[in-house]
Amino acid sequence: MGSMNDQPQFIVGPGNGNHNHNQNESTTRLIDTVGTDQIIISEKKSWKNFFSYMGPGFLVSIAYIDPGNFETDLQSGAQYKYELLWIILVASCAALIIQSMAANLGVVTGKHLAEHCRFEYSKVPNFILWVLAEIAVIACDIPEVIGTAFALNMLFKIPVWAGVLLTGLSTLVLLALQKYGVRKLEFLIAFLVLTIAACFLAELGHAKPQASEVLYGLFVPQLKGNGAPGLAISLLGAMVMPHNLFLHSALVLSRKIPRSASSIKEACRYYMIESGIALSVAFLINVSVIAVSGAVCSSPNLNSEDQNSCKDLDLNKASFLLRNVLGNWSSKLFAIALLASGQSSTITGTYAGQYVMQGFLELRMEPWLRNLLTRCLAIIPSLVVALIGGSSGAGQLIIVASMILSFELPFALIPLLKFTSSKTKMGVHANSFVLSAITWVIGSLIMGINVYFIVSTFIKLLLHSKMKLVAVIFSGIFGVAALLVYFAAVAYLIIRKNRESGNLLSLTTREDQQIPRQDIVNMQLPQRRSSVDVE
Numbered sequence: 001m002g003s004m005n006d007q008p009q010f011i012v013g014p015g016n017g018n019h020n021h022n023q024n025e026s027t028t029r030l031i032d033t034v035g036t037d038q039i040i041i042s043e044k045k046s047w048k049n050f051f052s053y054m055g056p057g058f059l060v061s062i063a064y065i066d067p068g069n070f071e072t073d074l075q076s077g078a079q080y081k082y083e084l085l086w087i088i089l090v091a092s093c094a095a096l097i098i099q100s101m102a103a104n105l106g107v108v109t110g111k112h113l114a115e116h117c118r119f120e121y122s123k124v125p126n127f128i129l130w131v132l133a134e135i136a137v138i139a140c141d142i143p144e145v146i147g148t149a150f151a152l153n154m155l156f157k158i159p160v161w162a163g164v165l166l167t168g169l170s171t172l173v174l175l176a177l178q179k180y181g182v183r184k185l186e187f188l189i190a191f192l193v194l195t196i197a198a199c200f201l202a203e204l205g206h207a208k209p210q211a212s213e214v215l216y217g218l219f220v221p222q223l224k225g226n227g228a229p230g231l232a233i234s235l236l237g238a239m240v241m242p243h244n245l246f247l248h249s250a251l252v253l254s255r256k257i258p259r260s261a262s263s264i265k266e267a268c269r270y271y272m273i274e275s276g277i278a279l280s281v282a283f284l285i286n287v288s289v290i291a292v293s294g295a296v297c298s299s300p301n302l303n304s305e306d307q308n309s310c311k312d313l314d315l316n317k318a319s320f321l322l323r324n325v326l327g328n329w330s331s332k333l334f335a336i337a338l339l340a341s342g343q344s345s346t347i348t349g350t351y352a353g354q355y356v357m358q359g360f361l362e363l364r365m366e367p368w369l370r371n372l373l374t375r376c377l378a379i380i381p382s383l384v385v386a387l388i389g390g391s392s393g394a395g396q397l398i399i400v401a402s403m404i405l406s407f408e409l410p411f412a413l414i415p416l417l418k419f420t421s422s423k424t425k426m427g428v429h430a431n432s433f434v435l436s437a438i439t440w441v442i443g444s445l446i447m448g449i450n451v452y453f454i455v456s457t458f459i460k461l462l463l464h465s466k467m468k469l470v471a472v473i474f475s476g477i478f479g480v481a482a483l484l485v486y487f488a489a490v491a492y493l494i495i496r497k498n499r500e501s502g503n504l505l506s507l508t509t510r511e512d513q514q515i516p517r518q519d520i521v522n523m524q525l526p527q528r529r530s531s532v533d534v535e
Contacts, residue, residue: 053270056251059348060099060244061278063140064092065197065285066345067147067338071315071398072234073286077293078313080228082209082217085290087232089218091239092283094442096276098240098413101420101431101439102248103271107257108264108429112250113412114359116419120499125492129411130360136242136408137353141378142401143238144342144349146394149386150316151342154335160316160394161386168375173343195337197281199322200288206324207295214291229453234399236446237406239286245412246359247352248275264429296321314395349374407450407486413443414493422498447490454483 076084106112111119117129149163158166223229257267296302297310309317315338319331353374357363385393417439421431431439458479462472 049266050270050273053255053267054274056103056248056254057099057271057275057278059251059351060248060275061282062341062344063241063244063348064095064239064279064282065341066140066143066238067150067315067342068140068143068398068402069238069286070147070289070318070338070341071143071395072231072238072402073289074293074313074315074318074321075395075399076231076235077290077295078297078310079231080225081294081298082214082291083222083224084228084232084235085214085217085287086219086221087235088239088283088286088290090221091236092279092286094446095240096272096279097435097439097442098245098416099248099275099279100268100272101416101435102245103252103275104268104426104429105416105420106249106252107267107271108426110253112253112355112359113246113416113419114250114356116359116425117415118360118362120415120419126360128489129415130356132408132411133243133246133356133360134353136405136412137349137356137374138377139401139404139408140241140243140352141346141349141374142382143398144345145375145378145382146386146398147315147338147342149382149394150314150391151335151339153316153391154319154331155339160391161383164379164383164386164394167342168372168379195333197285197288199333199337200285200292203292203322203324204288204295207292207299209291209295214287218287229449229456230403231399233406233449233453234402236449237402237404237409240409240446241405242409242412243349243352243356245416246356247348249416250355250359251351261428268429292321293318312392314391315398316391316395346375403453406446410443410447410490411493413439413446414490417443418493418498424498451483451486 073088076087102113105116109116114130114133118126121129145164145167146160148167149158149160152158152163152166153160223232252267252271255267257263293313296306297313302310306320309320319334322330322334354364382394382397385397389396417431417436419425421436423430462476462479465472465475467475
């Protein structure tokens with residue numbers, strides 16, 4: 001490998017102010033030495049370096065086309081046609097900014113978001129943030145469980161509740177496929193997911209939605225109808241997921257980047273471009289699903305059976321939307337793509353869960369054990385709802401899970417924004433004032449929509465409930481108290497000043513001064529080694 005830049009890039013790592021720290025502890029681990037799976041970035045300035053950076057953004061983007069997204073997209077189109085397309089546009093733009101910030105945090109500091117939270121906050125807030133992050137990972141896994149159950153139902157006529165139980169075996173299937181190489185597995189999954197995307201795009205051409213209506217839905221915000229705010233929150237939660245922030249900031253640590261200011265700036269730029277490409281593909285897929293659902297369900301030529309399906313549309317009934325393209329194979333191919341989507345999202349959820357646990361608590365699990373634990377916790381509510389409410393109830397649980405992700409987003413977004421805006425942590429790579437302002441506006445809008453939905457829904461429940469007056473009063477008090485706690489927690493994260501780091505860390509040119517990140521190296525990431533110029 002070529003020699004490093006003579007001027008090292010100094011960064012400040014999060015610390016507790018102890019200068020005599022033990023280098024064997026995780027509080028001092030930064031970028032690891034060259035491991036067998038680590039991708040080395042050449043020092044030569046070339047556009048070819050971009051291909052070495054490709055990977056993390058696309059892996060993260062899988063979460064934007066998971067079964068949860070398909071479910072919320074289908075319901076949005078069936079119920080409100082193109083009226084909520086603007087949510088997808090806003091969420092995609094917000095996701096690009098937020099995911100780029102997460103990548104920058106890992107690139108510049110050499111630590112991912114969960115680790116920064118552990119060093120920044122005291123034990124109680126850190127523990128609460130960890131619990132919320134774990135809930136987000138579980139909430140993300142619920143759509144994968146239900147989506148896989150729906151796929152098994154369409155393929156083999158297995159009852160949804162039985163399919164939910166069988167999803168626990170997907171961990172073993174995933175491990176079996178990983179023996180052939182994670183990169184090959186990811187290519188297979190990407191091919192299947194892109195196949196269903198191509199089918200929706202082809203159906204989009206057949207359905208011929210009015211371009212003016214689609215553009216109006218994309219660029220004119222509107223929330224008409226009682227269920228629109230709730231569905232909008234679900235769309236937002238399905239698009240901008242809190243666990244993705246932890247995941248992206250950690251995945252970038254798989255690249256060994258020269259520690260000069262220009263190289264770090266190049267890495268941040270290329271990661272943003274890669275994220276933009278990946279999220280643009282996800283955006284087109286989501287828009288096509290909503291447009292097809294809206295065009296088909298609003299068509300006057302629907303038969304009575306399809307009309308009933310549109311009134312209560314979920315993943316288990318959606319294959320009829322592709323009938324014009326796939327014919328009698330629509331159900332089977334849609335089920336295969338849905339199965340692939342769920343399994344690919346399981347990979348990202350597993351990695352996110354590992355990084356969250358390692359970062360907040362310094363605990364590590366084998367990937368299969370972490371996956372099995374998360375999956376078991378997701379199976380319980382999915383099984384109960386599937387037994388009581390059937391496929392319709394299971395579909396509604398996906399919406400609820402997406403709403404939970406939206407409610408939790410501020411507890412990952414606010415720390416990320418504060419860390420990446422900190423000159424102490426990021427140096428010259430800290431967020432500009434304009435970028436910080438834009439992100440704060442995005443966060444404020446998300447919290448505003450959440451609060452509006454919570455308050456309006458809770459008031460309606462109290463007004464239309466058949467409870468006695470005393471029960472209504474106590475429920476109102478409890479609801480107000482819960483809302484105040486939510487506000488207080490968000491306010492604490494916003495108002496609290498960042499801790500001043502006590503250890504100035506320099507990533508210099510000497511390889512033996514770079515402390516290995518074995519937790520990153522040992523991850524089974526879908527990587528390849530890039531060619532490096534040896535001079």
